[in-house]
Amino acid sequence: MDIPHVEETADHAADEEAIRAIVADTEKAFNTGDAELLVAHMAANVYAVGVTGAEVAGREEALAAGRAAFAGPLKGQRARYDVVGITFVRPDVALARKHARALDEHGELIDVGHAMTALYVLAKEDGRWWIVARQNTLVG
Template structure:
């Protein structure tokens, strides 16, 4: 094994030169926040690819946009009905020009928008792919941050 094969490469790049892509990803995060806070399952799933895979904060995996819509409708009509959150895009790494990894932080808020958390209560990793000049979420993994 040569020395160059043991040195890990830097893969992808940060937001430099990706202003329009960052703005598009920020809109996806903003739509997700609005959908969660208004119990809008259709908007919540609008940016997901048909074959997307999601792991929620409880560790439940859902595959496929249709199934994700069904699960979202149930959650937003049930246990998530009276919960609210503020989302923040924390960083984006462009693995390739058409593949991005985005981290989102989430804080619980009241219905009036007052923060309930000082720090993020949840972090989410989004894997996005640019297809036909549009960004699509192909995977999301939610993780509860221990308080």
């Protein structure tokens, strides 16, 4: 099966900026324990896999999982997210990769390298990007 490719000359600067803003909001949500912001850019039918392998289907389930994580194992944790790549599969579908590094309570890096990597699948609908799938993986 041939999958059409986005032309190399396509200008995606605005799309990349929007996707980076989504990742920045996700970082802010993690660092403030804000489950509502965590899911604000997720499609209603999002599918996500966390670092423990836990799977969630749908924004409401993701919201509940976020609330539980921020009240429990992720309470008070902080991280810095770095977007390390954005690939446009089509003009309305993008893959974004990020690395996460742990921070201490003063915002200083704890780890030498990144501790987690994530792959986001995003779809653009009515001019807005939505996370439709996300996979988080711990890095050993």
